[in-house]
Amino acid sequence: MSALPQTTPLALHAAAQAYGSAPAVTDGSVRLSWAQLLDSVRETARVLIAQGVERGDRIGIWAPNTHHWITAVLATHYVGAVIVPLNTRYVADEAADVLSRVRAKALFIVGEFLGRDRLAELRADAPELTIDTVIVIPGDRDAAVENAIAWAELPKLAEAVTLADAIARAESVLPDDVSDILFTSGTTGRSKGVLIPHTRALTSARAWADCATLNQQDRYLVVPPFFHSFGYKAGILASLVTGASIVPQATFDVPETMRLIAAERITVLTGPPTIFQTILEHPARATADLSTLRVAVTGAATVPVVLIERMRDELDFDVVLTAYGQTESGGFGTMCRPEDSAETIANTCGRAIDGFEIKLADNGELLLRSSQIMLGYLEDPQATADTIDNDGWLHTGDVAVIDERGYMKVTDRLKDMYISGGFNVYPAEVEQAMARLAGVAETAVIGVPDERMGEVGKVYVVRKPGAELTADDVLAHAKTLLANFKVPRFVEFRDQLPYSAAGKVLKRQLREEKA
Template identity: 55%
Template sequence: MDSTIPAAVAEAAQRFGPAPALVEPGVGRWSFAELRDEVGRVARAFIAAGIDPGGRVAVWAPNTSHWMLAALGASCAGATLVPVNTRYTGVEAADVIGRSGARALMVTGPFLGADRLAALRATGAELPPVVVRLTEDWESFLARADEVPADEADTRAATVSPDDVSDILFTSGTTGRSKGAMSAHRQALGVAATWAELGGLSPEDRYLVVNPFFHSFGLKAGILACLLSGATVVPLPVFDARRALEVIAAERITVLPGAPTLYLSLLDHHARDAYDLSSLRLAVTGAATVPAALVERIRAELGFSTVLTAYGLTEAVVATMCRPGDDLWTVASTSGRAAGGMQVRISESDGEVLLRGPNVMLGYLDDPQATAEAIDADGWLHTGDVGRLDEHGNLTITDRLKDMYICGGFNVYPAEVERVLAEMTGVSEAAVIGVPDKRLGEIGRAYVVPRPGHGVSVIEVIQYCRERLAGYKVPRSVVMRRELPHNASGKVVKYQLRQEPAW
């Protein structure tokens, strides 16, 4: 296996040459040979712009060809990729871009009614020295490639080491402060190779990547997995059931991973039968409970021959995965067995899922304390999830030690939302939990204690959160209370709140 991303780009061009590597409907198509050439141009442009080896390049954009070209180009220039969540507000993005020390920012133009660069500037934060709007400035940025000889870029790519940091993926923790999980090139590619092998990816596959590129899954089990296997990346900027159905039919999509809500949206779309979905073969899901009935519907009604479930997290990406041929019970009730040389065990003291192996992150950026808390002296990553292993080594997640819940496939950390609410004038105390939701899996509910003499309305609380948090983090309901239940140490007893009716 290629040990660096630049080597993987070059090797893919040699192995798969004229085969389609990237197809963005309505925008463009690139073969693997053309992808190598275009990525080389991007790398030379980064070098011309002053990005040194190890420099960090932030990308804040939806799934597009621009994202993929910018990310691979940054890697081939020896830079470290810093993906930024497209759902972040300007404040959230400024925080992670600033703490990453990014020297360049590749940012989308107006998208879904929001101008992200304007939002970033409105925060007053200092921007990286290089800022490129991926639509308006892309061609002028690429023109800078002419300033750098091809052999200089080739030398830069060749000096990238398997142990160099390939990416920093920011993920919130129970403290509410985001942490940057660092991975090496060998780890990013190791995850990709594992996923590609277990999914049986090949040059015959056309992979609709709905999982965001900024997410570990979209980047590593998406872009990089296709690069190693010869499968075609077909990015979808925003998930819309009808648009997805159109692309599946038009591009003969074979592989479509996603959260359970994605499949439910396709299954329940009124016009589904009007589209030819016969090309679909592989579905991979997780991030929430997957009922056996849903697995059966994915197979029977959408036509997938293989449905798999998996478990991972940003700090390890793919830890366990089912295998083709596993029975319905295994796929629906477990997340499969350890994969890619990973080890899984359950803590005897509290049932926590512990992981160890080659793909566990290097650590958190500039946070040795958090790293030591996450990875113990024996190399075991403490996931914060509670689970059990069956006699075959299949993992079932049963609970969470952390308060984190999953809304539409995205992790939400209540402490982060509570920290925002604590800053709201008129709020004395707040607690946030996840409650079941048929469509999204879980949604947030905030319990708020107003300060004496202050009138705080439900609408005001939700609006306050909307202005400061990504949409999936905003509580969908608010309950006003005179007080919250506390234990002897003064902490809110959340299990009592969870026992209340979800209505």
Template identity: 55%
Template sequence: MEPILTTPAALRRAAQTWPDGVAVVDDQWGDPPTVELTWSEFAEEVRTFAAALVASGIAAGDRVAIWSPNSHHWPVAALGTHYAGATLVPLNTRYTSTEAVEIIERSAARAVIVSGAFLGGDHLAELVESHADSLPGVVVGVTLDGSSAVPDIAIEWSEFLARATETTRDEADARADAVAPEDISDILFTSGTTGKSKGVLAEHQQTMSGSQAWGANGHLSSDDRYLMVNPYFHTFGYKAGILPCTLFGATMIPLAVYSPTEAMALAERRKATVFPGAPTIFQTILDDPARADHDLSSLRLIVTGAAIVPVVLIERLQSDLGVDTVVTAYGLTEASGFVSTCTPDDDDETVANTCGRAFAGMEIALSEEGEVLARGKMVMRGYLDDETATKETIDADGWLHTGDIGRIDERGNLTITDRLKDMYICGGFNVYPAEVEQTLARLDGVTESAVIGVPDERLGEVGRAFLTVRDGVTLDEASVIAYAKEHLANFKVPRSVVVVDAFPRNAAGKILKRQLS
């Protein structure tokens, strides 16, 4: 395949190459009925969304945020944003409304696509009730439950699409023509060790090079049906999901909320062939008593990563599920999610114990300290409004300093052995202790805090908070966790709390976290 370096070009090629192939099937809501779009229909829906953005005053280069779970709306909005020449800003669905508004404001988003009632929550209502004055001029409500009622400050999805006219469609086409490989495609925010999140600026050519390499490595094709449990706001769901499907013609099958029961039922119903996810996802499926009741024989490819993968898990995926190919990979947002990968030809030991070799278009090396360095087509342009952090992360020779410690064997396979930073991974999501510590510092009575990741059978790692408190103050675990839940996304909330008299420190006074457990 010739390199395709912008998403509008990929979308148009998909509509021309597989016009009658199924682009997306979304039947997870029950009522309204199943939404199924061919690639030609999907491309027209994207074009309509882009035209509605144009009609709403969104200019080329403006930023559009999406705060909504996996559904057919998300890829339409994402690619529609690009088609209109704008930049996508995905928001973590587990954010609190305060966290979401911070990103909306920092990115200067001029539009936000936001879900309404869903799983007992309502993002749109939360924003309107607490942050109405901070919202951009265009607020589009995605009513997943089938209703069409949205607050006056917003416009419902179908009504928004109705804003498109032939004139604005023509303008959208012209903007799609003008999108260049070096234009910014998206800004994904990832927390930093200081607790302040950083906005990663990725160009179309960086994003598309990674998606192309990922799809080619997995031998993705128009015969594939791709079960998407990885959240679209994450590189794993967006750049290793939506975009490879667009490049290779695979069918997108979104799932908004993971459970082994729902995932297996959807995989069986839609005869899914490709199923990426964190190791914990596959462990829950393998251990589910009802697994034998589901026919999962259609699965041919599983891709996992983000943690050490037991060899026995690889073997069980092949023997118990009958999956031919299981591969692991390593990436980070600053490289569009793509640094290294195993290939379908690798043996179980290599897949389980390494992150494979550099993706096509990338190279990896180690610094003198053993830090993993990455360089190549997928490395970001830099951080939003933070030139200092950009220079600290990408050196003069173009090497991206990942912050991870690793080793590279004689075959070029990378293994991650430690982290320079204190970050840990909870249920597949990166958690940066400094952010949690800053939140706990605001709790009355807390004098100092330190947060570490501790092993958890289900989530891989969870947070444990160690606190010192003022004399005479009593804080119990339940109240600390309740406070954290008010201010942080659930995956960041510590699961246990320990009050200590004093912290272990080094000669410079720094807390020795490795002595905490």
């Protein structure tokens, strides 16, 4: 048996050779076999080479889940460049900060989508940002874009570079070359770029796919956003290494999700518990054909035992799993197994997947160790040293318990991060945004329970003397600076916040008031 490919270009070559005319991507009227996906990737790669992209250059992508994203990320890897996914909910300031920090050489960006023109926003809010090549992915409507390349122009522009040159570039990519930089916020409120090389991303994706029983016959509806490690690595990369067919969904809409499941004979559905809860409660489910569903993987929030039971009994999944990972661990770490009980699946995050070790620090913090975790944070050796100790253990910041079987359950957070709709929210970042509002003296942000989102933000505000701020003022300000999942849902004004003797806000006290 030959060695498994350790770069995504070689993995794509292997998939095209092994699966050929089998479906790779289905996105509306666009249907690509594995051979056609390889052709699409090579065409886009030739354009990137023609535009002067070199190995190691960073390329941003700010777009929803479509076939273009899949081609763009694999083409970026094909030329030896590094993909930098941007959260589609970012406002322009957040996107510009990431793009400037990575010194992006190129950017894939969606045209007008859901009422937003991100390129116009970026150019208006960050005129100082210069990116050599901007490629516009089709949005909700066609529109001419100045100083950018339309997706439809790629075939013509590709003619400037030979196929042989593109293949030579792909074959020059090394397993330890960085494949992606995903940004995750830190306790200081400023995001940090996580560096992962090709070989680590592919090894983890194979281990995840093995636990999830993903295989070449599967048709995988990817609802988690591709900009997130789960949608990208447990979605695109896991499909790449197994030959599963990818069906991207640009925005989560329950009737459309159920229509796609029936129309495309979907077998695999993943995402936060809210996705499954919403489907179960939707009135149209009674008449929807969901009979092809086979595998569900969820996590990133508390999962009730009854939800696991209903997913098995009412949605008729054969395999229902929960999992745990962090961006710093490549998105992976622990996972349940198909034979586990509903109680185990609901009440734990499973045990270590292949290649990972877990243990608890003296203070109960969960530690992960693997050859698959990040190389470190972008240009931040101190934060890297603070997170990965001398013995190679990644300090997750989560407090956990591990039972005698090796199954892990997260019980608390050392830091104040909370999870809203599957997305991490870091209160320090929100508090920094609040501090920029005139009339605010102090703020504290915590996560509070929410039936649909898992948790949502609540901000406690101390006004400056004489200020007449309202809750509407606070929320309107937050919406101009933060992605919507970071915007607090509730505002409470206080005369003062509770502080410890060390001068830190007692957020535990605020949380206990709501318990």
